[in-house]
Amino acid sequence: MSDLISLLAETWAYLLANSARFFELLREHLTLVFVSEALAIIVAVPLGIAATRNDRVNSIVSGFGNVAQTVPTLAVIALAFPILGLGFLPSVVGLFAYSLLPILTNTIAGIESVSDSTVDAARGMGMTDWEILRKVRLPLALPVIFAGIRTSVVLNVGSAYLAFFIGGGGLGVWVIGGIKLFSTTQLLAGAIPGALLAITLDGLLGLAQRRLGTETASDRTAAAA
Amino acid sequence: MIQFDNVHKQYSDGTQAVNGLSFEVEEGTTTVLVGPSGCGKTTTMQLVNRLEEPTEGTVYYDGTDIQELPATELRRQIGYVIQDIGLFDHMTIAENVATVPELKGWDDDRTDERVDELLDLMGLPPEEYRESYPGELSGGQQQRVGVARALAAGPDVMLMDEPFGALDPITRENLQDEFLDIQEEIETTIIFVTHDINEALKMGDKIAMMNDGELVQYDTPAAMLEAPATKFVEDFIGPDRTLKQLRVLQVSEIMRTEVPDEHRDVVDAFDPADTVMADGGELIPVTPTDSAQVALSRCIQAGVRALPVVEDATVIGVVTEEDIRGYHADEIEATSE
Numbered sequence: 172m173s174d175l176i177s178l179l180a181e182t183w184a185y186l187l188a189n190s191a192r193f194f195e196l197l198r199e200h201l202t203l204v205f206v207s208e209a210l211a212i213i214v215a216v217p218l219g220i221a222a223t224r225n226d227r228v229n230s231i232v233s234g235f236g237n238v239a240q241t242v243p244t245l246a247v248i249a250l251a252f253p254i255l256g257l258g259f260l261p262s263v264v265g266l267f268a269y270s271l272l273p274i275l276t277n278t279i280a281g282i283e284s285v286s287d288s289t290v291d292a293a294r295g296m297g298m299t300d301w302e303i304l305r306k307v308r309l310p311l312a313l314p315v316i317f318a319g320i321r322t323s324v325v326l327n328v329g330s331a332y333l334a335f336f337i338g339g340g341g342l343g344v345w346v347i348g349g350i351k352l353f354s355t356t357q358l359l360a361g362a363i364p365g366a367l368l369a370i371t372l373d374g375l376l377g378l379a380q381r382r383l384g385t386e387t388a389s390d391r392t393a394a395a396a
Numbered sequence: 397m398i399q400f401d402n403v404h405k406q407y408s409d410g411t412q413a414v415n416g417l418s419f420e421v422e423e424g425t426t427t428v429l430v431g432p433s434g435c436g437k438t439t440t441m442q443l444v445n446r447l448e449e450p451t452e453g454t455v456y457y458d459g460t461d462i463q464e465l466p467a468t469e470l471r472r473q474i475g476y477v478i479q480d481i482g483l484f485d486h487m488t489i490a491e492n493v494a495t496v497p498e499l500k501g502w503d504d505d506r507t508d509e510r511v512d513e514l515l516d517l518m519g520l521p522p523e524e525y526r527e528s529y530p531g532e533l534s535g536g537q538q539q540r541v542g543v544a545r546a547l548a549a550g551p552d553v554m555l556m557d558e559p560f561g562a563l564d565p566i567t568r569e570n571l572q573d574e575f576l577d578i579q580e581e582i583e584t585t586i587i588f589v590t591h592d593i594n595e596a597l598k599m600g601d602k603i604a605m606m607n608d609g610e611l612v613q614y615d616t617p618a619a620m621l622e623a624p625a626t627k628f629v630e631d632f633i634g635p636d637r638t639l640k641q642l643r644v645l646q647v648s649e650i651m652r653t654e655v656p657d658e659h660r661d662v663v664d665a666f667d668p669a670d671t672v673m674a675d676g677g678e679l680i681p682v683t684p685t686d687s688a689q690v691a692l693s694r695c696i697q698a699g700v701r702a703l704p705v706v707e708d709a710t711v712i713g714v715v716t717e718e719d720i721r722g723y724h725a726d727e728i729e730a731t732s733e
Contacts, residue, residue, distance in 0.1 A: 292482025295445060295555070296496050296545075297471030310486045 182359040189360070197364060200341035203259070203331045207266035208324055215271045216316065219278025220304065229279070236272050244269050244330045252337045262331075262339025269330050270323045277319025281312030314383050321376040328369040332361075397423040397585045398444055398553065403453035405439055405609075413439040415609035417453070421602075426579060426586040428600035430593060431632070436609040437589045441555050444587060445474045457553075472496055475546030475554035475584070479561045481538050483530040489515070489541050490526040496549040514544040517578060536567035543575065547582065554586045561590065572598055593633055597621070597644055605629055617644045639689060642720065647691050648684035650723050651705045653713040659702035663711050666704045681706040682715060688723070691715045 186193055222229040248265035255261035285308050293303045335343030342361040349358025398421040405414040414436045421427045429437040442448040443455050446467040455462045462470060483492050490511050497507040512522040518540040530538055539559060546554055560568040572595065579586065588599050596603050597617045604614045605628075613625040621641040624630040633640060655663050666681060679698040682691045682705055691703055695717045702716040 286480070286482070288478060288480030288482040289484060290482075291447075291480075292476065292478055292542075293484070293495075295447060295471060295476035295478070297468045297474075297499055298495075299468055302499070307484055311484075 178355060178359065181356045182363065185356045185360045186364075193360065193364070196340065196342050196344055196361070197368075199339075200328075200331050200343075200365070200368075203262055203266055203334055203339060203341055204324070204327050207263045207331075208270055208320075208327050210263070210267045211270035211274055211323060211327075212320060214267075215274035215319075216278050218271075219275050219316075220282065220309075222275075222279050223282045223308075224300075232275065233279070236275055239268070239272055245333050245336070248330075248333050248337055257338035259339055261337050262334035262341075265337070266327055266330055266334065270327045273323040273326065274316070274319040277322075278312070278316050281315030281319075282308050284315065285311045314380060317376070317380045317383055321373060321380060324376060325369050325373050328365060328372065332365060397421055397458060398587070399456040399459075400440075400443075401454045401456065403440075403443060403450045403455060405436070405443065405448060406451045412609055413448075414443070414450075417609075417611055419604060419611055419614050421585060421587060423585050424583050425601040426588055426599055427602045427604060428588045428590060428596040429604050429606060430590055430596040430600075431606035431612075433591060435606040437591075437606050438557055440606070441557055441587055441589050444553070444555060445471045445476060472500055472549065473552055475549075475551035477539075477542050477546045477554065477556040477559040479558040481535075481542045481562075483538055483541055483545070485530050487529075488526065489520070489528050489530065489533070490522075492530065492541055493545045493548050495545055496551075500549055502549075510548060511544075514547055517547075517581075518544045519574065520544075534567075535563055536571060539563060539571060543571075543578075547584075551584060554584050556586060556588045558590055559588075560595070561592075568595075575599070594640075597640060605632065607632075642689035642692060643687045645688040645723065646684065647682050647686045647688060647705055647715050650688060650719045651684065651713040651715045652719065655714050656716075659714050659716060662700060662702050663704050663714060666706070666711055679703065681711075683707060684712070688715075688720050692717065692720050695720075 218228075218232060222232040244265075247269050248262065251261040251265040251268075255264055289307060289311070290303060293307045298306065331339075331341050332343035332346055334341050335347045342365045345357050345361025346365075349355065349361060400417045400419050403414055403417040404412070406412050417436075417440060429440055431437050439448055443450055444457070444462070446462060446465075449463070457465065457470065484495070487495075490508075493511045493514055494507045497510060502510075511526070515522040515525055520537060520540055525533075525537075525541075530541065533541065539562075543559065546556075560571050563571065576599065588596075590596050590599075600617055602614065603617055603620050605612045605620070607628050613620055613629050615625075618641070620629065621633065621637055621644060624633060624637070630637070662679070665679070679700060680694050680703075682694065682703050684705055684707055694703055695701065701718065702714045704711045705713045705715055
């Protein structure tokens, strides 16, 4: 126990001593996460919508999705390397590819979970397909889509550690470096902030999601029951 | 108003849902499509707002082939109420009701006014329910909102697909009664789908009975009960056809304004102050709009052969058990002639 406390104290000291480097790595890490995540949202949500509107797109997307899920993160990043080389861009591409899936599956699930009767009523009242999507399907699917984004962000924070292997920077520099140098303090100085970052982002997105949730009646009824 | 001309509908899986349907729904009336599950009644209704397209034949709306009308425009002229209600759970009650006015681009003041008017009409005080969400309402209240939403833009035609089918019997009965009152005010042409013959008899000015995608009989409730066209119609109406006939027969049609001497006692015994017989018996008078079935039931209940007919606390005549029975006897004579 005292070993652990002294280890944490050493880690803290290491962080203070190297704070400039820490903030640089943290900034790199956050940039990787946010850029790749933003791209993933921009691509996955419309792709998910397209999949619900066209059976062929759906089978391609879910086929691709199921395969992609079995590929390890490191492999995705490693695959980006021979094509795009080293550095920030291939790292973002790798993380982007890995973040797509949870958003994509949740977008499809969210839109398909809107009940047929609701859609029938909307169509029967004279909404066009576009109006049904914009006014009915998307708002009702939003909490589910948002849950997908939340999962994706947390995965992304963890995966971004691997960017180090192809020169993407980030907190992985200290973690992998720490392992190689047998420096537990350096390893922890990279690992603990990452864990805290994941927990914090998850918590913030969770709050935002609840806020969305209270605007839908399904949550209201659940709360009332 | 709505005319079906030799309409066929075959689904892509080969099911023949509607087979050579020809009839006309008259303006301002309620036409009930009734029949067993799978008889094509819902498909027939959906042919009107182009949720289904006929594979053969033509449906006319106000004399125009509906294929020539843009589907979304057509649907915005037609109110639509379904059994599963289908309210938008993420919108408030007011937003739900405002759906079609908003699609039609009404200005906000006009829409707000209309929403309040309809919520009042449906017995949901706007100040209490405007900002509620569908999930906070009971099933009966939700369907009231469903009906209000369908009425919002003042449609010429309303399509109602088993609108009260998912409600408990008491709520259903209440909503049917309320809707009958509302219907008198709005003068909309209504096509109402149900599999419940009692609901059909109660709601319909005309009943179109369907079986296997074909129209078996199209008649007023009274005419259908009097003379079922086929064995199927007779079976669908059920073994208590005569009693059902009494239900669609109003007291005003069989009452006597001249009180015969032998029934003077029930009239004399009627005390408008407490609406029971002076001797304390359980005699409850009827009103002219009560059904003959109610009158007969009360005769049996009170053990009398006649009942006073009362309007505005005044006796305006009597209805006798003999006349109720006699009405049916006349019918038998009329049909055998």
